[in-house]
Amino acid sequence: MIKRALVILAPGFEEIEAVVPIDLLRRAKIEVVVAGILPGVITGSRKIRIIPDYDLGDVLEEHFDCIILPGGAEGAENLKKDIRIKELLERQILKGGWVAAICAAPGCLINFGLFLSNKFTCHPSIKAEIPLSRLEENSSVVVDGNLITGRAAGSAIEFSFEIIRQLVGEEAVKEVNRSFLSNLPMLGSIRKE
Structure with missing residues (x-):
């Protein structure tokens, strides 16, 4: 069964933290859906404009194995303001799905009162x-x-490889890196047991 990931874009998102996961997860044959919190083009922190695949409202009821929140100071603040994201993450946690947040986006999880002991x-x-x-x-x-x-x-490359590792395994990380040629050690990350 193909794994699915949702990347949520808000105005002011950090472009590298969105595009690197989208690219590397797709190389790993993970279906990546990109959704904007607003309809149409979303402008990132460096004024790069991206057209999401969907408006967030169109995918709220779909199943995703991982929900990814890119950071960027302004982007994270805009994520915090959207109650749909809190509700989506609460459902993701209840069903045991993965959540991934980078840079300023972990602040959204704290703001929403999620992952209280992680x-x-x-x-x-x-x-x-x-x-x-x-x-x-x-x-x-x-x-x-x-x-x-x-x-x-x-950390976007290492972050993306960790998502791949958790969703589809170490062999997928190695396979993607055969053509990507990252110099990062592919040993995994800190884990709390």
Whole structure:
């Protein structure tokens, strides 16, 4: 069965943190659906304009194995304002699905009161939002339960490979990297047991 991932774009999203997961997950033969919180073109933090596949409202009832939240300071603030995202994430957690958030987007999870005991990494600019006992600030990517968090745009490749690893396995990571040729060690990330 083909795995499915949803990438949610909000105005001001960090382009690298959206496009790298979309690209690498598709290389891993994961079906990636890109949805905007507004209809039409969504403009990122560097003024790159992306046309999502769907409006978020059109995919709220669909099944996804992973929901991915790109960061970007403005993008994360816009995600926090959309109650549909909170409800979508609550349903994802209840059914045991994966959630992945990078950069400033882990702050959305805290804001929504989700993943109350999980370890996180995030961009240093929002680390004050994460309880210190749960913060892994020196880690590029952290996996805790069904939550994957990434530190920043520079972690986008490692973050994406971790999503692939969790959804379709280590062999898929190696297969994608055969043509992608990342120099990152493909050893996995910090995990809370």
